[in-house]
Amino acid sequence: MDAIHYWLPVLWAAIIGAAVALYVILDGFDLGLGILFPFTPEEERRDVMMNSVAPFWDGNETWLVLGGGGLFVAFPLAYAVIMPALYLPIIIMLLGLIFRGVAFEFRWTAKPNHEFWDKAFAYGSITAAFMQGVVLGGYLQGINVQNNAFAGGTFDWFAPFPLFTGAALVVGYALLGTTWLVMKTEGELAVNARRWSKYLLLAVLVIMAIVSLWTPLLFERIAERWFTWPNLLYLSPVPLLTALAAFACWYGLNSGREVLPFVSAVSLFLLGFLGLAISNVPYLVPPTLTFWDTAAVPESQIFMLIGVLVMLPMIIGYTVYVYWTFRGKVREGEGYH
Amino acid sequence: MDLDAVLLARIQFAFTISFHIIFPSFTIGLAAFIATLLVRWRLTGREHLRRLARFWTKIFAVSFAMGVVSGIVLSYQIGTNWSNFSVVVGNVLGPLLGYEVLTAFFLEATFLGILLFGWNRVPPNIHVLAAILVAVGTSLSAFWILSANSWMQTPAGHEVRNGIAYPVDWLAVIFNPSFPYRFAHMFTAAYLTTSLVVLAVGARYLMKGRFPEEAKTMLHMGLGMVAILAPLQVLIGDQHGLNTLEHQPAKIAAIESHWDGSKPGALVLFAIPNEKEERNSFEIAIPGAASLILKHSTDGLFPGLKEFAPQDRPPVFPVFLSFRVMVGMGVLMLALGFTGAWLWFRGTLFQTRWYLNLAQYAWPLGFIAILAGWYTTEVGRQPWIAQGILRTADAVSPVSFGAVLTTLILFIIVYGIVFATGIYYINRLIEYGPRGTAAETAEGLPSRPLTAAEKAAHDAIEGA
Numbered sequence: 001m002d003a004i005h006y007w008l009p010v011l012w013a014a015i016i017g018a019a020v021a022l023y024v025i026l027d028g029f030d031l032g033l034g035i036l037f038p039f040t041p042e043e044e045r046r047d048v049m050m051n052s053v054a055p056f057w058d059g060n061e062t063w064l065v066l067g068g069g070g071l072f073v074a075f076p077l078a079y080a081v082i083m084p085a086l087y088l089p090i091i092i093m094l095l096g097l098i099f100r101g102v103a104f105e106f107r108w109t110a111k112p113n114h115e116f117w118d119k120a121f122a123y124g125s126i127t128a129a130f131m132q133g134v135v136l137g138g139y140l141q142g143i144n145v146q147n148n149a150f151a152g153g154t155f156d157w158f159a160p161f162p163l164f165t166g167a168a169l170v171v172g173y174a175l176l177g178t179t180w181l182v183m184k185t186e187g188e189l190a191v192n193a194r195r196w197s198k199y200l201l202l203a204v205l206v207i208m209a210i211v212s213l214w215t216p217l218l219f220e221r222i223a224e225r226w227f228t229w230p231n232l233l234y235l236s237p238v239p240l241l242t243a244l245a246a247f248a249c250w251y252g253l254n255s256g257r258e259v260l261p262f263v264s265a266v267s268l269f270l271l272g273f274l275g276l277a278i279s280n281v282p283y284l285v286p287p288t289l290t291f292w293d294t295a296a297v298p299e300s301q302i303f304m305l306i307g308v309l310v311m312l313p314m315i316i317g318y319t320v321y322v323y324w325t326f327r328g329k330v331r332e333g334e335g336y337h
Numbered sequence: 338m339d340l341d342a343v344l345l346a347r348i349q350f351a352f353t354i355s356f357h358i359i360f361p362s363f364t365i366g367l368a369a370f371i372a373t374l375l376v377r378w379r380l381t382g383r384e385h386l387r388r389l390a391r392f393w394t395k396i397f398a399v400s401f402a403m404g405v406v407s408g409i410v411l412s413y414q415i416g417t418n419w420s421n422f423s424v425v426v427g428n429v430l431g432p433l434l435g436y437e438v439l440t441a442f443f444l445e446a447t448f449l450g451i452l453l454f455g456w457n458r459v460p461p462n463i464h465v466l467a468a469i470l471v472a473v474g475t476s477l478s479a480f481w482i483l484s485a486n487s488w489m490q491t492p493a494g495h496e497v498r499n500g501i502a503y504p505v506d507w508l509a510v511i512f513n514p515s516f517p518y519r520f521a522h523m524f525t526a527a528y529l530t531t532s533l534v535v536l537a538v539g540a541r542y543l544m545k546g547r548f549p550e551e552a553k554t555m556l557h558m559g560l561g562m563v564a565i566l567a568p569l570q571v572l573i574g575d576q577h578g579l580n581t582l583e584h585q586p587a588k589i590a591a592i593e594s595h596w597d598g599s600k601p602g603a604l605v606l607f608a609i610p611n612e613k614e615e616r617n618s619f620e621i622a623i624p625g626a627a628s629l630i631l632k633h634s635t636d637g638l639f640p641g642l643k644e645f646a647p648q649d650r651p652p653v654f655p656v657f658l659s660f661r662v663m664v665g666m667g668v669l670m671l672a673l674g675f676t677g678a679w680l681w682f683r684g685t686l687f688q689t690r691w692y693l694n695l696a697q698y699a700w701p702l703g704f705i706a707i708l709a710g711w712y713t714t715e716v717g718r719q720p721w722i723a724q725g726i727l728r729t730a731d732a733v734s735p736v737s738f739g740a741v742l743t744t745l746i747l748f749i750i751v752y753g754i755v756f757a758t759g760i761y762y763i764n765r766l767i768e769y770g771p772r773g774t775a776a777e778t779a780e781g782l783p784s785r786p787l788t789a790a791e792k793a794a795h796d797a798i799e800g801a
Contacts (some may be wrong), residue, residue: 055450058405063448066438072416073435076427083416083423084734090417091744094410095751101406102755104398109762150420153741197774296428299504304432311439319443322450325458 001292008301009291009292012074013284015308019070019329021273023063024132025266030057034100034125034175035170036196037118045189046118052184052330054104059319073304077148078284078294085143085150086135089157093131099124126170133169137162140215140276145288161218168207172269175200179249179262186329197261199252205246208272212239216281221287222279235278242271342738343730346418349745351715353410355636355708356752360404362707365479365524367397368445368472368530370558371452375465376491385550385771390468390549391456392771393535396763398453402758405446407752418741419722422732426723429495429504433511437481445474477605483523487516489723490714502726514584518577518625519714524571526710530703532562536677537700538767540693551771553687560681564674570667575630582631583718585724586640587649588717591656593627598641602627607661610653615643649718659712659776666706673699 033049040046053060071079083090103121107114134157141161144152178200181193216223227237245267252260282290295301348770371390378386410432423431441650451459451467459467494509495502504510536559542552582589589595593615594610595602604626608617625635642650673696680686687693722729 055454058449059443059445061405061409062438062442065409065442068413068416069434069438071429072423072427073431076423076431079416079427080734081421083413084418084736087417087734087736087740088744090413091747094413095747096754097409098406098751102402102759105402106758106762109765148424150735154737218586223750230689296431297503300428300432303504303507304435307432307436307439311443314683315439315443316448318447322447324453325451 004298005292005295008298008305009074009295010282011305012070012295012301013282013291016067016070016074017273017277019063020067021065021270023060024273025269026060026063027057028173028269029053029176029180029262030060031125031129032173032175032180034086034121034177035129035174036177036181036193037122037125039196040189040192047123048185048189048330049181050107050121052180055322055326057104058103059322061097064097074296074300074301075284075291075294076296078289081143081145081148081285081289082139082149085152085254086117086138086157088154088161089131089134089138093128093135096124096129096131099126129165129170129173131323134162136169136276137165137241140165140280140286141218142287145285148289161214164214165211170212171200171203171207172272175204175265176262176269179265182253183258183262184330187329194253194261197265198250201246201249201253201265204268208242208268213274215276219279219287225279234280238271238275238278242268242275245271342736342741343733345741345745346733346736347729349741349748350377350411350414350418352745352752353407353414353748355711356756357404357407357411358711359704359708360400360407361475361478362523362530363534364397364400364404364529365475365527366529367393367534368468368475369528370531370535371397372465372468372472373558375468379465385554386607388771389551389554392766394452396766398449399759399763399766401445401449403756406755410748414418416734418734418736419732419791420734422722422727425500425727425732426489426502429492429510430488432504432507433481433485433488436486437478441474441478441481443474445478448474452528470789479524479527480520483520484511484513484516487519488513490519490718491515492723492726497726515577515580517686518573518580521573522570522577522710523707525566525573525706526703528562529566529570530707531576532559532566532672533670533703534700535559536563536673537697538700540696541767542770544690544693544697548770556686557681557787558672560677560686560696563670564678565789566673567667567670571671574667579631581714582639583703585717587642587645588651588656589631590640590642590645591651591653591717592660593631594653594657595627595639595641596643598638598644600638600641601625601636602631602639602641604630605657608657610657612647612650612653648720651717656713656717659709659716662709663706663713666702666709669699670706673702 029054033053036049037046040049048244049078068079071082097122101118101124103124107117107121110117138157138159141159143150151237173224178193182190185193216226225231245264249264249268251257252264258314280286282292284291284294370593371393374386374393377383378390393646448467448470451464452471455464457466488510491514492502493513494504494506494511496505497503497521533602535555537561539552542548543556578589578592590598593602594605594608594618601624603620603622603624605617605620605622608620608622611618628637628639629635631637644652676692677696679693680689718724720728720730722732
C-alpha cells in the first residue's frame with residue numbers, strides 16, 4: 001500500500017471522528033436540556049433553557065449531517081453497511097430529532113397550550129439521545145458482515161450492551177445540559193443545575209467504569225489493545241486525564257465556578273470518545289472492515305479534502321462568532337420572545 | 338430482496354422527499370426576498386420594509402426548521418434504505434453532497450441564528466449580511482443537490498469498473514449535461530413559488546384593507562417577479578425538455594405518451610396510456626404538435642416508447658399526468674403574471690378586486706408545480722436510480738420488509754402531525770400580519786420568531 005492509499009483513509013477517519021465528537025458535544029448539551037425538561041416543570045425556566053440554545057441548535061445539528069455525510073463521502077462501503085445494520089435505531093433517532101427540532105419554533109406559538117410541544121421537546125430529545133447511544137453500542141458490539149454487505153438481523157442492536165450505552169448517553173447528555181445551565185443561567189435554575197450536575201457526574205463516572213470493564217470482557221481484541229505491554233504504558237494517559245477531568249468538574253461544581261464544570265464535562269466526553277476510538281482503530285465496521293477496506297478512491301477523498309481544508313476553518317470561525325455574539329447569561333423573563 | 342420491499346422503500350423515500358422539497362423550494366426564494374427587503378431598507382430607510390422583513394423572517398424560521406429536520410432524514414435514508422446505491426455511486430456522488438454540507442448547510446444554519454435573534458444584538462449591516470449569507474447558503478445548497486440529482490439523470494465524468502462508478506473528471510461530474518438546465522429550471526421554480534406566496538399574501542391583506550403599505554410592496558415585488566419569471570420559466574422548461582430528449586429519450590416518450598417513433602409526435606392533451614397494448618386510450622391530441630415543440634417541425638421524429646424494451650421504460654401514466662399538472666400550473670402563473678402586469682401598467686392593480694381575490698388563492702401554484710415537476714423527472718428516470726449505471730431494484734438495502742413498513746407508518750404519522758401543525762402555524766402568522774414589531778422591540782431584546790403567532794393566539798382567545 002502506498003502512502004496516499006494508507007494515509008488518506010486515516011486522515012478521513014480522523015476528520016469524521018472529529019465531526020462526530022463535535023456533534024456529540026454541541027448537540028449533547030442541546031439534547032441534555034430536553035432530557036432535563038421533565039424535571040423542570042416551571043414554564044419560565046423552560047423558556048430560559050430553550051432560549052440558551054435557540055440561536056445555536058441548528059448549526060449544532062449540522063455536525064450530525066457532516067458525520068453521516070462524511071462517512072458516505074469517504075467510506076461509502078462503511079456507510080452502506082452501518083446504516084442498514086442500525087436501521088431502526090437510526091430512523092427512530094431521526095424521528096426524535098424532528099420533534100425536538102420543530103419544538104424550538106412551535107412551542108412559542110402554541111402558548112398557553114404548549115404542553116404538547118414541551119413534551120415533544122423532552123421526549124424527542126430523550127428518544128434521540130437514547131437511540132444515539134444504542135447506535136453507538138450496536139456499532140461497538142460488532143456488525144455481521146458477509147460479502148461486504150450487512151448480513152445480520154433487524155434487531156441485532158436489541159442486546160444488553162447497546163441498551164446500556166443508550167441509557168448511558170442519556171445520562172451523559174444530561175450532564176452536558178446541567179453544566180451548560182450552570183454556565184449560561186443564574187438564579188434558582190443555575191443552583192438546581194449545579195446540584196444535579198454532581199449526581200450526574202457521579203453517574204457518568206460509574207458508567208464510564210462499567211463500559212471500561214465491559215468492553216474488554218466482551219471483546220478480546222479490545223482487551224488485547226489495552227492490556228498488553230507496552231500499549232498499557234502508552235495508553236495510560238487516557239484514564240489518568242479522565243480522572244483529572246472528573247476531579248476538575250467536581251471541584252468546579254463545589255467551588256462555585258461557572259465555566260469549569262462545563263469545560264471539564266466536555267473533556268470527559270472527548271476522553272471517553274477517544275478511549276472508544278483507541279479500542280477500535282483501525283476498524284471502521286468492527287470487527288471486520290477497516291478504514292482501508294471501506295475507503296472511497298483517493299480521487300474522491302482528495303477532492304473532498306480540499307473542500308474540508310478550505311471550508312472547515314471558515315465554519316469554525318463563524319460558529320465561534322455566533323457563540324460570541326450570544327455570549328453571557330440568559331435571564332428569566334427577558335429571553336428572545 | 339423481493340420487489341415489494343423495493344416498492345415500499347421507494348414509497349418511503351418518495352414520501353419523505355415530497356414533504357421535504359416543499360420547504361427548501363419555499364425558503365430558497367424567501368431568504369432572497371428577506372435579504373432584498375433588508376437591503377432596500379438600509380438604502381431607503383423606509384421602516385415598513387424592515388417590518389416586512391421581520392414578518393417574513395418568522396415564517397422563514399418555521400419553514401426552515403421543517404426543512405432542516407426533514408432534510409437530515411434524507412441524508413441518512415440514502416444509507417439506511419439505499420445502501421447499494423451508496424456503494425455503487427458513493428465515490429462520485431458523495432463529494433457533491435459533502436460540498437453541500439460544507440458550503441451551504443453550515444452557512445445557512447449558523448447565520449440563521451444571527452438573522453433570527455440578532456435584530457438588536459448586532460449592527461444593522463451585519464444583520465443584513467447575515468440575511469444575505471443565509472440566502473447564499475440556501476442557493477448553494479440547491480446548486481449541489483441539483484448537481485447530484487442531475488448526475489443520477491445524466492451521469493458524466495465517470496467510468497464504471499466492476500459495477501462501481503469512479504470519478505474521472507470532477508468538472509464533468511458537477512456540470513453534467515442536464516445540470517445547467519435543471520438548476521435554472523428548479524431555481525426559477527423556487528423563486529416563482531415564493532413570489533406567488535408573497536403576491537397572494539399581499540392580495541389577501543389588500544382585500545381586507547389590512548397593512549396597505551406592506552401589502553402594496555408585497556404585491557409589487559411578488560407580481561414583478563411572477564410577471565418576469567413565469568414566461569422565462571417557459572423558455573427554460575423548453576430548453577430543459579430538449580436536453581432531456583437528447584439524454585433521456587424514454588422519459589420524453591413517457592411525458593408525451595408517444596408510442597410509435599416512426600410517426601411524428603402528437604401533443605396529447607389527455608389520454609389514458611395503455612401500457613399492455615402499447616397505445617393510448619381516449620386520446621385527445623393535436624397532431625404533430627409535440628414534434629413541433631421537440632423537433633421544431635411538425636413531421637420531425639423522436640423516439641417512441643416501443644423503441645425501449647418494456648423493462649427499460651418508465652411507468653407512463655404518472656409521468657404523463659404529473660407533467661400535465663406542472664404545465665397547467667405554469668399556464669395559470671403566466672395568466673396571473675400577464676394580467677397583473679397589465680393592471681399595474683394601467684395603474685388599477687390595487688383597485689381591481691376580482692384580480693386580488695383570485696391572486697390571494699394563488700399561493701399553492703408553485704408548490705404543486707414543483708411537486709409535479711419533480712415527480713415527472715424522478716419517475717421518468719425509472720427503472721434506473723442512476724441512469725444506465727444502477728437500477729432502482731438493485732439499489733436497496735438488505736433491510737427487512739417489516740422494518741421498512743414500520744418506519745413508513747411512523748414517518749406518515751410523525752410527518753402528518755408535525756407538518757400539518759407547522760403549516761397551520763404559518764397561516765396563523767400570516768393572519769396576524771406584519772404588525773409594528775420593528776419599533777416594539779427597539780429597546781428590548783430581539784423577538785422570538787413565533788411571538789406573533791403567540792399574540793395572535795391570545796388575540797383570538799380574547800376576541801372569542
